[in-house]
Amino acid sequence: xxxxxQLRCYMDWTHGxxxxxxxxxxxxxxxxxxxxxxxxxxxxxxxNIMELAVRNSVCLxxxxxxxxxxxxxxxxxxxxxxxxCDVIIHPACRGQGLGKWMVKCLxxxxxxxxxxxxxxxxxxxxxxxxxxxxxKEYLRRMPGAKVLSG
Numbered sequence: 001x002x003x004x005x006q007l008r009c010y011m012d013w014t015h016g017x018x019x020x021x022x023x024x025x026x027x028x029x030x031x032x033x034x035x036x037x038x039x040x041x042x043x044x045x046x047x048n049i050m051e052l053a054v055r056n057s058v059c060l061x062x063x064x065x066x067x068x069x070x071x072x073x074x075x076x077x078x079x080x081x082x083x084x085c086d087v088i089i090h091p092a093c094r095g096q097g098l099g100k101w102m103v104k105c106l107x108x109x110x111x112x113x114x115x116x117x118x119x120x121x122x123x124x125x126x127x128x129x130x131x132x133x134x135x136k137e138y139l140r141r142m143p144g145a146k147v148l149s150g
Contacts, residue, residue: 011109015101019063020070022109024054027061031068035088040122042086053086058111062089062102069093072102074112082112084119099127107131 010023033050036042042050054073062070069090076082084106089099107117118138119128125135 013101013105015098017064018069018098018101020060020102020105021063022058022060022111024059024061026063027054027059027071028068029054032061032071035068035071035090036086039088058106058109060102060106060109062093062098064093070098070102072106074106074109074117076112076114078111078114080115082114082117084117087124100130103127103131 010021012023013020029051032054033047036045036050045053053075057073057075059071059073061068070088070093072084072087074082074084084103087099087103087106089102106112117133119133120138121128129135
């Protein structure tokens with residue numbers, strides 16, 4: 001296999017007074033943990049697990065007046081598969097279309113133009129369906145699951 005060198009240029013987007021960036025150096029990890037602590041999907045995640053997840057994901061951070069007010073991330077191999085997750089906007093900033101804008105920027109991100117993009121949600125189907133996502137059945141295996149031989 002040949003050696004691959006990756007040059008990294010960070011991207012920023014603006015929407016009125018809001019700035020969205022994929023520069024993890026600007027991410028306010030404490031603010032992200034506070035936002036996710038109030039969700040049904042990540043409330044029980046340990047901080048060290050989130051650190052590892054952020055380190056291994058493409059992350060977008062949303063800022064207003066220098067404060068982190070939104071976050072989303074994508075787990076990807078940059079070629080065939082992207083899993084979109086942890087999309088969250090601070091409650092005080094909701095209702096302004098920021099979630100739609102953030103998801104659009106994430107799915108259009110050059111590093112995420114993979115063969116498939118998937119996600120899971122219990123309550124935001126309408127948000128994602130507007131971007132072409134379809135409801136599908138999928139299989140899931142949790143650690144410790146019994147494996148049948150044969």
